Amino acid sequence: MRVVQLDRAFGLENLAIAERPEPTAGPDELVLRIEAASLNYRDLLMVRGRYNPRQALPLIPCSDGVGEVVDVGGAVAGIEMGDRVAPIFAQSWQHGTPGAKELHSTLGGPLDGVLAELVAVPAASVVGVPEHLSDVEAATLPCAALTAWSALVTHGRVGPGDAVLTLGTGGVSLFALQFAKLLGARVAITSSSEEKLARAIELGADRGIHVPSEPRWGRLARGWAGGEGVDHVIEVGGAGTLSQSLSAVRPGGTISLIGVLAGGKEELNLLPILMRNVRVQGVFVGSRAAFAAMNRAIAAHRLRPVIDRVFPLEAVRDAMERMALGRHFGKIAIELSR
Template sequence: MQAYIFEKFGREKLKMVERPVPEPASDEIVLKMKAVSLNFRDLLMVEGNYNPRMKLPVVPCSDGVGVVSAVGSNVKDWKIGERAMPVFAPGWYDGDPERTHLRGAIGGPADGTLQQYMRLKAVDAVKAPEHLTDEEAATLPCAGLTAWSALVEKGPVKAGEQILALGTGGVSVFALQFGVMFGAEVVITSGSDDKLARAKELGARHCINYKTQPNWEKEVARITRLRGVDHVIEVGGMGTLERSVKSVRPGGSIYLIGVLAGRSAPVDLTPVLMQNIRIQGVVVGHRRAFNEMNRAIELHGMRPVVDRVFSFGEAQAAFDYLRSGSHFGKVCIRVD
């Protein structure tokens, strides 16, 4: 079988290698991978910006879906042919994660989904929603679940509340879709008016271009009549946090998910404590939440937004495309 690995950091160092098709141990299954989706995390990982000391080689990517092609002798819950998605942090099934769970995350440091066959413990896979294409299902384990964990596990968001999502990348577009599903009013930002028009079609109530309105927190204040939103999906990190703090209502929640606009900078924390603001870190999510999210997606017939699909041979081009920031929603790679 063929697998992508990086032995050295750099998008251009990504290479395809030949590996034996894995055999399952008694408690394992093997997935014949059908589709993979890229996360900004995968880009940071491959470029050496996530953990420059990570042991290499590693198979990249944590999002994907496959079909069960082999089952171990003790596995009762999976049948050959069923469609499955790996969990992001093997062993994390509910509650708070342990450090060991996070240290075993797939796509780095553990081998990820960008390979033709993937071996995993049977308990570390969940069933994919039936109505979704392979590419759509491939977006769920990391990007989809992160937005869900913020709004449901850490929120929870209620009908009628206001959500602010920053940008129109994978996590934020999921937050928009879930927000609409829960009956919330979603405000979204983007550096592109075309992307904002697409967000509107998905149900965003208010759209703000952060390039033409760099003081976008003032527009949020206007929209919310100075009250502030209830929830912020914060993917910018230190480059946007201060404006997010100004955008949230007293007692509201900021879900700190990404650091697209910087990891460190001086920030005035006074309004956080003076206004009871909750800044909540979010790391993907556990298996129970993953299954619950999939049930909700199935019930509502929700479809993740796939911007573009690359072939297996075009993995590097797919990473370059993600790096360009031209996408709206998710970038996928078809594996077979």
């Protein structure tokens, strides 16, 4: 079978199609024929050797995909040939709070990922996906969507009338926008691009903030929220954006710390966190149980993920380069059957 792998060295230029033997299902396993995959910023970092420079190679990258069950282990109950499922991001994390074992069971590093025609996974490590979604749409759910869901629902308990601020128009942030609207919240979104903001408003955002024109966007978001500030911030920038997020959030509000696109280290004034009783909550994707709950909500509301562009497997480098350029709006996907 064909796979995409990094053979001996990191770097986009080293991503190549290779042949590997076809897997068979062990007693508790399934084999999936992967139909589609989607990219996360983490995949780009992993391929470049920046996520974990000690990651063993060869590695099949990418955590997020959807496939059809084509082989079922003898001890598996409740899943049948032909079912359409997505492997979960952290393969050992069923529910509750993760320990080190669960946190290190992630696809696309350290475990081989989904850029392969066939993938064997434990039957306990998949979820069914909403029927109304195409394969490409369903392939966007395991990491970006679940991270946004965990931030807003599992940790944040966002509800009707709350004010949510989400940063940028990438995969996580657009899912956060869609879920926050589904929960009845008001949403402000930032972007470096006026054009992307116009698209976010079409998707339901109540307020767009153009960061290059509004360097003190935190204060602006606080004013927009009314009262004492926003209830919840989806923080994907990290150290480089946290001071503005702290200026946006209300006393007692939550900042979901999800990414470090604007840097992981910077001198920061931590006083507002304690003096204003702010909760800074680290978020690591989510459990299988949370994925299933999210899928029920997506199905009930017929929510559709935002797809930026779809590439064939052979063009995986072009897909990763598009992500690196940052011009995308929503999810970049790979269709394996194309």
